[in-house]
Amino acid sequence: MPGDSVASQIFEQFREDLDQGNDRRERLIKVPPNRPARRVQTNILFKASRDVTNISKKAIFLIHRIVLEDSTDDRALALRAAASGREKLAEANAIFAAMRPELVGDRFWRYQRQVSPGLQEYIEALSFAHYIEHDALIGYQQVQDALCDSNGPFFPLTVSDYLLGLSDLTGELMRFAISNIARRGGRPKASQVCAFVRGCKSDFERFTPHVRELSKKQSVTANSLEKIEAAAYAIAVRSSEYDIPQEMLDDLVAQASTRFHITDRQEGGYTEGHV
Amino acid sequence: MDPQDLETLNALLEHDVGVSEKIKEQVKEFDKRVRIIVGILGKIHSTPSKSMPELLDSVDPVLLSCREITQGIASTIPPDQFWRWKDMWSNSMRGAIFAAALIEYLRHGSLLSLPRASEILGIDEEWKDRFSLPVEDYLHGVISVVNELSRYAINAVTLGQFEEPVRISSFVKEIFSGFTMLNLKNDSLRRRFDSLKYDLKKIEEVVYDVSLRKLVPPAQAVLS
Numbered sequence: 280m281p282g283d284s285v286a287s288q289i290f291e292q293f294r295e296d297l298d299q300g301n302d303r304r305e306r307l308i309k310v311p312p313n314r315p316a317r318r319v320q321t322n323i324l325f326k327a328s329r330d331v332t333n334i335s336k337k338a339i340f341l342i343h344r345i346v347l348e349d350s351t352d353d354r355a356l357a358l359r360a361a362a363s364g365r366e367k368l369a370e371a372n373a374i375f376a377a378m379r380p381e382l383v384g385d386r387f388w389r390y391q392r393q394v395s396p397g398l399q400e401y402i403e404a405l406s407f408a409h410y411i412e413h414d415a416l417i418g419y420q421q422v423q424d425a426l427c428d429s430n431g432p433f434f435p436l437t438v439s440d441y442l443l444g445l446s447d448l449t450g451e452l453m454r455f456a457i458s459n460i461a462r463r464g465g466r467p468k469a470s471q472v473c474a475f476v477r478g479c480k481s482d483f484e485r486f487t488p489h490v491r492e493l494s495k496k497q498s499v500t501a502n503s504l505e506k507i508e509a510a511a512y513a514i515a516v517r518s519s520e521y522d523i524p525q526e527m528l529d530d531l532v533a534q535a536s537t538r539f540h541i542t543d544r545q546e547g548g549y550t551e552g553h554v
Numbered sequence: 555m556d557p558q559d560l561e562t563l564n565a566l567l568e569h570d571v572g573v574s575e576k577i578k579e580q581v582k583e584f585d586k587r588v589r590i591i592v593g594i595l596g597k598i599h600s601t602p603s604k605s606m607p608e609l610l611d612s613v614d615p616v617l618l619s620c621r622e623i624t625q626g627i628a629s630t631i632p633p634d635q636f637w638r639w640k641d642m643w644s645n646s647m648r649g650a651i652f653a654a655a656l657i658e659y660l661r662h663g664s665l666l667s668l669p670r671a672s673e674i675l676g677i678d679e680e681w682k683d684r685f686s687l688p689v690e691d692y693l694h695g696v697i698s699v700v701n702e703l704s705r706y707a708i709n710a711v712t713l714g715q716f717e718e719p720v721r722i723s724s725f726v727k728e729i730f731s732g733f734t735m736l737n738l739k740n741d742s743l744r745r746r747f748d749s750l751k752y753d754l755k756k757i758e759e760v761v762y763d764v765s766l767r768k769l770v771p772p773a774q775a776v777l778s
Binding site: 486 | 555556559560562563564566567568570571634635636637638664665667668682683684689690693728729731732733735736737738739
């Protein structure tokens with residue numbers, strides 16, 4: 280019976296080894312189905328990349344919603360938006376903390392591909408909150424500091440995750456700028472965002488040879504930038520030709536930005552062949 | 555972006571590029587040596603069994619010289635980063651495992667164990683977080699051995715070694731039943747395992763042919 284041979288004993292070992300790796304990969308991607316409700320901190324649970332992605336997306340939408348509220352004090356609004364965004368992201372931090380034991384030592388790089396997608400989304404949300412509050416780009420060390428608790432960092436932050444996360448920020452800023460243009464007093468803000476996105480694009484350019492997928496994201500950034508610039512252009516042209524009142528200007532800009540949404544849909548989103 | 559941050563990031567990335575370049579160089583050399591070994595081992599198909607030990611001995615120095623490479627790569631990898639870079643050399647590594655396992659079979663008729671494979675390639679247990687031999691790569695190498703043996707079974711008969719296919723058949727069956735114990739995910743290892751049955755079939759046919767013509771004592775054929 281071949282089942283009792285030396286080979287089968289050896290292979291039994293391998294089965295354990297392979298299963299362990301596969302199971303860990305699964306745990307990092309999705310939440311186990313039998314997750315008891317509301318026991319976030321228990322370390323037997325390894326919540327995962329996908330959850331982090333969801334939380335981060337919610338945080339981004341939350342920030343977008345708050346900054347567009349009517350208010351007389353834009354600064355206070357921005358601070359509240361950033362704070363709410365961070366509060367939401369704290370949930371993601373709890374997940375990262377639970378993932379830590381799965382990622383110690385050489386395991387981090389083994390499962391890095393499972394962690395990356397959620398982490399990049401998280402960085403996008405975090406940098407958005409940071410920009411809303413400080414009008415500046417969040418630093419590499421600042422992101423690493425956010426990925427910490429009292430026991431130290433959850434895992435090392437890779438430069439590529441940092442840059443790819445930030446690269447996604449430009450898309451959010453485009454949305455932010457366009458919706459701001461239609462708001463009273465939002466136009467200077469929009470041109471500020473425009474300059475900022477332009478700066479990001481040129482700063483990232485030198486990193487593209489070293490970071491895979493960054494060049495693809497750079498072309499998405501270029502698209503976002505063009506949209507902001509086109510909106511700014513519409514304003515400049517109209518306001519120089521006529522001395523039109525602010526309310527009318529708001530209408531014109533609203534029209535311009537809807538037109539962009541429509542072309543967007545016709546093209547089917549990102550223009551990848553554009554590189 | 556803050557100019558200083560820009561510099562830091564650039565320095566970090568440049569450092570990674572440096573590591574990757576150094577590994578690339580060594581992998582190139584690794585690959586070269588593995589190709590030499592596999593080239594020599596190609597001659598097994600035309601080597602009668604009495605000259606086999608000599609042929610296998612001629613491979614040893616080259617195979618053992620791969621230790622310099624594993625040593626070199628291990629010292630290049632930063633701590634904890636084994637899995638970050640391993641894809642760069644897994645192909646050469648699988649080739650080396652294949653060679654070592656094929657030699658082991660031809661010499662002793664047995665399956666080379668993973669720890670023994672690590673030992674031949676000079677992989678130190680202490681390098682664990684920088685350089686090790688993952689199960690997957692080892693299994694890829696073993697599958698290549700089966701592929702090769704299905705050819706060897708035929709050529710051994712041509713050389714008049716009629717009992718060889720019978721030996722190969724029992725060895726390969728053992729490996730195959732080992733693989734069936736694994737829960738493979740849908741990757742290249744799984745696909746290669748799925749193709750093993752064709753090798754098995756080919757070997758069976760050779761065994762059938764030689765036993766039908768009474769070229770092997772019937773008892774031996776039945777034993778397999």
